[in-house]
Amino acid sequence: MSTPLAQQPLVIAGRTFHSRLMVGTGKFASPQAMSDALAASGTEMVTVALRRADLSGEGDPFADILDFIDPEKYLLIPNTSGAMNAEEAVRLARLAAAAGLPKWIKLEIHPDPRYLLPDPIETLKAAEILVGEGFTVLPYINADPVLAKRLEEAGTATVMPLAAPIGTNKGLDTKGQLEIIIEQAGIPVVIDAGLGIPSHAAAAMELGADAVLINTAIAIASDPARMARAFAVAVDAGRAAFEMGLPVAGRTARATSPLTGFLDA
Amino acid sequence: MSFVDEFNRLPGIASPRLQAFQRLLEPGHDLEALAARAAQTTRRHFGKTMRLFAPLYLSNECVNNCKYCGFSRDNPIFRTTLSVDQVEAEARYLATEGFRSILLVAGEHPKFVSNGYLEDCVRRLSAFVPSVALEVGPMETEEYRPVVAAGAEGLVVYQETYDRATYDTLHTAGPKKNFDWRLECPERAYQAGFRRIGIGALLGLADWRAEALALAAHCDYLLRHCWRASVTVSLPRLRPAAGEFEPTHPVSDRDFTRLMLALRLTFPQVGLVLSTREPARLRDGLMPLGITLMSAGARTEPGGYTGAGREALHRTERGKIVPLIGTEGEYATEQFAISDDRSAGEIAEKLRSLGLDPVWKDWDRALAHQEQAA
Ligand code: SF4
Numbered sequence: 001m002s003t004p005l006a007q008q009p010l011v012i013a014g015r016t017f018h019s020r021l022m023v024g025t026g027k028f029a030s031p032q033a034m035s036d037a038l039a040a041s042g043t044e045m046v047t048v049a050l051r052r053a054d055l056s057g058e059g060d061p062f063a064d065i066l067d068f069i070d071p072e073k074y075l076l077i078p079n080t081s082g083a084m085n086a087e088e089a090v091r092l093a094r095l096a097a098a099a100g101l102p103k104w105i106k107l108e109i110h111p112d113p114r115y116l117l118p119d120p121i122e123t124l125k126a127a128e129i130l131v132g133e134g135f136t137v138l139p140y141i142n143a144d145p146v147l148a149k150r151l152e153e154a155g156t157a158t159v160m161p162l163a164a165p166i167g168t169n170k171g172l173d174t175k176g177q178l179e180i181i182i183e184q185a186g187i188p189v190v191i192d193a194g195l196g197i198p199s200h201a202a203a204a205m206e207l208g209a210d211a212v213l214i215n216t217a218i219a220i221a222s223d224p225a226r227m228a229r230a231f232a233v234a235v236d237a238g239r240a241a242f243e244m245g246l247p248v249a250g251r252t253a254r255a256t257s258p259l260t261g262f263l264d265a
Numbered sequence: 266m267s268f269v270d271e272f273n274r275l276p277g278i279a280s281p282r283l284q285a286f287q288r289l290l291e292p293g294h295d296l297e298a299l300a301a302r303a304a305q306t307t308r309r310h311f312g313k314t315m316r317l318f319a320p321l322y323l324s325n326e327c328v329n330n331c332k333y334c335g336f337s338r339d340n341p342i343f344r345t346t347l348s349v350d351q352v353e354a355e356a357r358y359l360a361t362e363g364f365r366s367i368l369l370v371a372g373e374h375p376k377f378v379s380n381g382y383l384e385d386c387v388r389r390l391s392a393f394v395p396s397v398a399l400e401v402g403p404m405e406t407e408e409y410r411p412v413v414a415a416g417a418e419g420l421v422v423y424q425e426t427y428d429r430a431t432y433d434t435l436h437t438a439g440p441k442k443n444f445d446w447r448l449e450c451p452e453r454a455y456q457a458g459f460r461r462i463g464i465g466a467l468l469g470l471a472d473w474r475a476e477a478l479a480l481a482a483h484c485d486y487l488l489r490h491c492w493r494a495s496v497t498v499s500l501p502r503l504r505p506a507a508g509e510f511e512p513t514h515p516v517s518d519r520d521f522t523r524l525m526l527a528l529r530l531t532f533p534q535v536g537l538v539l540s541t542r543e544p545a546r547l548r549d550g551l552m553p554l555g556i557t558l559m560s561a562g563a564r565t566e567p568g569g570y571t572g573a574g575r576e577a578l579h580r581t582e583r584g585k586i587v588p589l590i591g592t593e594g595e596y597a598t599e600q601f602a603i604s605d606d607r608s609a610g611e612i613a614e615k616l617r618s619l620g621l622d623p624v625w626k627d628w629d630r631a632l633a634h635q636e637q638a639a
Contacts (some may be wrong), residue, residue, distance in 0.1 A: 026312060026314070027311070027312020027313060027314055028312065028313060028314075028622060029313035029617075029620045029621060029622050030617060030620075030622050031622070033313075050629060050631075051395075051626070051627055051628050051629045051632060052624065052626055052627055053626075053629075054626070055629060055631070060365075060626070062363045062364075062365055062625040062626060063365060063395075063625065063626035082628065082629070082632045083632060084460075084493060084632075084633075088631065088632050088633065091631045091632075092629065092631045092632065095629075095631050111492075111493045112492055112493065113493070113494070113495040113534070114488065114492075114534040114535075115534070167309050167310040167533075167534070169309065216309065216312060219312050219313060220308045220309065220312055220313055
């Protein structure tokens with residue numbers, strides 16, 4: 001009999017999830033490859049870029065990304081990628097809601113189109129507006145502990161700090177800051193961006209992250225479904241280890257029989 | 266300060282990044298190894314996707330004489346300027362083909378393509394095309410603003426050649442003679458609020474390595490100074506056109522490929538554009554290596570998609586309108602002959618066969634513009 005690895009469910013904004021892996025839907029070779037990967041990942045939360053979706057409600061077959069994601073199976077979380085300021089992000093979020101998408105929003109505001117680094121000031125501004133309008137807001141941020149607290153106070157459902165800039169595959173580049181964010185957080189912390197291989201995801205979970213979001217690493221794998229599965233397993237492994245309590249690495253070797261045992265004799 | 270100052274000091278103080286770029290252009294570098302690295306870098310930053318766009322020619326009237334261009338004022342060709350309704354008809358045709366990203370192209374003519382006209386075209390198209398960009402004669406920042414407000418998000422302006430002396434001999438008349446004014450155009454466009462800025466050099470006019478260095482320096486400058494804009498780089502090669510200009514510095518497929526790979530490795534996140542000027546075989550080969558934006562099924566004459574604008578057709582001789590005789594001039598003259606004449610659907614199919622997803626829509630009006638009041 002095999003023991004299930006991850007026991008604790010993840011709760012975001014009162015909704016319970018059994019998978020701690022979120023998956024992004026951009027950059028796949030085809031919609032089919034994307035939906036196969038989603039299925040293999042076991043994810044329950046999928047983000048989709050609104051700039052690629054048909055928000056006009058006209059059933060545009062050339063902007064059909066939403067047609068390939070079953071809303072019964074996945075919670076669809078629209079994202080505002082492409083927005084450069086709060087105004088644009090808010091406008092996109094409202095459009096998505098008007099188009100009948102869930103009132104959840106992955107808030108991404110990056111004025112710099114190269115590294116896609118999030119703008120902290122505009123993100124906070126937009127978060128305040130959207131929370132006020134009843135959105136469940138999941139903001140993508142730099143690994144900034146103070147900003148994370150400010151967003152939590154503003155009422156966001158999670159914070160989603162980056163591990164490293166998008167497309168870098170560097171893994172937990174911002175580890176020190178992430179530790180502080182996790183330690184201080186009263187809301188789930190989802191580590192986003194920069195996780196390039198399953199062991200990065202496992203390490204993020206061991207660190208105490210509540211979930212991770214993976215897109216590129218799965219989308220560009222030679223077999224995206226298989227890679228999605230590999231990430232799912234890594235996330236479960238990392239989470240289980242975290243829940244069990246990880247041994248603290250010691251700086252010096254410790255003998256099994258204490259060297260100073262004679263003192264107690 | 267503008268790029269002109271940095272440009273004037275080239276190649277003197279090329280930065281380490283540009284020096285590395287130059288080394289990649291040397292024949293000693295194993296092309297195959299470059300290709301492998303470029304392919305990997307592209308996938309990491311852009312995924313397995315390719316954005317598609319189509320050019321839409323508004324007018325082939327032009328007051329300039331650019332020796333290499335079929336639209337040059339002195340060329341005796343058939344010309345027309347589309348009405349806004351005709352532009353819409355062409356765009357609607359492109360939309361049925363799938364395009365959600367359209368580049369409006371026009372010659373430079375103050376009488377035909379004046380500011381209000383561009384604005385009207387952009388506003389009309391923005392209603393059903395998420396991404397509208399422009400490739401027209403350079404303008405002042407203040408002239409760009411209303412076009413941006415109307416919904417244009419991208420501006421493309423090629424320097425043609427970065428060699429001042431060559432530039433001077435090729436542009437014999439018209440406002441385009443002013444090299445620096447053109448060189449500073451992307452910065453003015455950025456100031457005016459354009460979100461995507463395209464630059465490029467028309468390959469075949471001067472030594473390609475020198476052009477490449479200047480182009481890379483320009484790109485580098487824009488990345489540092491126009492940090493909010495997406496920069497794209499295009500490498501159009503000269504094609505046969507009216508006027509029969511022959512390239513003085515032809516660029517081989519091999520050198521062309523090397524240049525593209527070097528750009529990809531030097532600027533991993535910059536969009537690289539490949540047009541239908543290139544033959545199908547080369548386009549197919551480059552698809553997986555570094556290109557992120559392609560045109561398809563392109564026509565390079567106004568009205569080329571639907572036949573619009575034929576009733577206003579006229580011929581010019583040395584810039585003067587002369588009446589048409591009999592049935593001559595059924596169609597406006599194209600800017601240049603395209604090479605890859607496959608349809609948008611065929612290109613999409615080819616991309617899929619290479620494991621790439623053709624992306625038609627990657628932009629939404631809500632991102633940059635207030636919705637137009639109904
Ligand atoms: S290149 Fe442009 S400016 Fe020059 S003649 Fe052609 S259309 Fe006119």
